[in-house]
Amino acid sequence: METLAHEKIRSAGPREGTQLSACVTCPHREAGFCAEAFRLVSPELRINEGGPKFVTVASGKQILAQGGSSDHIFVLCSGWAFRYVQLSDGNRQIHKFLLPGDLFSSTSIFEDVAHFSARALTSVQICMFARSEFREKCFTDREFQSAIARSWVADARDTAGLIAVLGRRSAEQRIAYLFLHLIQRIAAHHVIRERRYPLPLRQQHIADAVGLTPVHVSRVLSTFRERGIAWFSDGVLEILDFPELERMGLL
């Protein structure tokens, strides 16, 4: 269990400077995202004295462990990560991919024991806030509470969608759904050129997210290519026939 405790933790310097430098070190150069990460948490929030803590976690490393507790709220500043449930048989089920600006979990504001694990997909920068501060702000700041609520509602929506997809849809529909879902979220931050989306996943992650085996994911992706629907490789997804993908992936 190599969780955050094992990672280097440093206190942030001046906010603007730290954000920008964090972005520069991010492998995806998502400078625009870092601002997003703080829109939610609002500028005057402070942990103890020195401001929020920043943490860098290497690609593939575990960030949170299911059942573990922390008195911090995590916000992803740069890079990608994902939340998952670890099953007793060693399998895992990914239930959310985290993009810069996302809270790791909005519920973590009110629960100290995490019911999920989280892992870095790329090298990531994380910002940590004291739960007590966050919770207090939830009572006193209406704007803040609304922001949390929006994130909560979006989460509930996505989650219900994923349940429906896992319960009722075929392999290709599941993957189409996942692609469409991620595309939407990426497009919300990014300006996209030529329908090419950065998607730093392995086929294994897709499999873990939609309840298939990596072998079968590979086969389905092959048919997507043959049929001229979408081309996924090396962390880039290129959409060739959007209407068709949408037809398959729509609930």
Added chain:
Amino acid sequence: METLAHEKIRSAGPREGTQLSACVTCPHREAGFCAEAFRLVSPELRINEGGPKFVTVASGKQILAQGGSSDHIFVLCSGWAFRYVQLSDGNRQIHKFLLPGDLFSSTSIFEDVAHFSARALTSVQICMFARSEFREKCFTDREFQSAIARSWVADARDTAGLIAVLGRRSAEQRIAYLFLHLIQRIAAHHVIRERRYPLPLRQQHIADAVGLTPVHVSRVLSTFRERGIAWFSDGVLEILDFPELERMGLL
């Protein structure tokens, strides 16, 4: 689409009286539950002038329609209901069974358009509160906000569990999980005798909840009977070998 608009809506009389009479008419006689239903919403909450509205909905009727909007929050007072997502191909995926005392959805406090449908499983009594009141109380009443947060956290937990089960578990594991999950929730209100639990579901509902066909659910339930694990029929679940069920249904 026969939603609530088509149902008889009447204003509540004196609270205590109405609650109790509601319970008497409930086919499951869950008198103890109704108190639960109001623990969350707290006694001094009022809609407009006349107090909360009560609604009775017959078994099998739709209560909320996905995409529909309402400016009320629904609380289930008696009977069972369920939330589901309606798919474009006519299938549905149940993602939560509602027991007396449950909010239909805690997110509905902050979203006016529902992302799910809801239907009565038995004849049910529902209590409706104005969203504006609910939301306001969320800002001003810490106790209330904590209660909402608890319900939210529990929901997120259950939801993550269900996703894992749908993505990674076999038919019998899914059904075992569902049984254990419901048993836990029932036992939280009820005193249970002889491991017999009232579960007013058809096999169709089980199928819709765990992503199987009713035919296959029937087969799995048969093996549960043959193996002396559990006996489900006529809305009653009897557990014969709890350890075995738990072994199968555990995440």
Added chain:
DNA sequence: CGGTTAATTGATGTGGGTCAAAAGCAGTGG
């Protein structure tokens, strides 16, 4: 007593899992 809805059971089909081999590719070190 027919009509309806739920559950059971059997026969058959198939989507996706499992197993295994091979190929591509990046990193590493000599």
Added chain:
DNA sequence: CCACTGCTTTTGACCCACATCAATTAACCG
């Protein structure tokens, strides 16, 4: 520059859990 290693993806052969289709029974009900 090349062999070696580890990781990911691809491909093929085979299998099985669950779906589908269909017929039968059971329970309920006006």
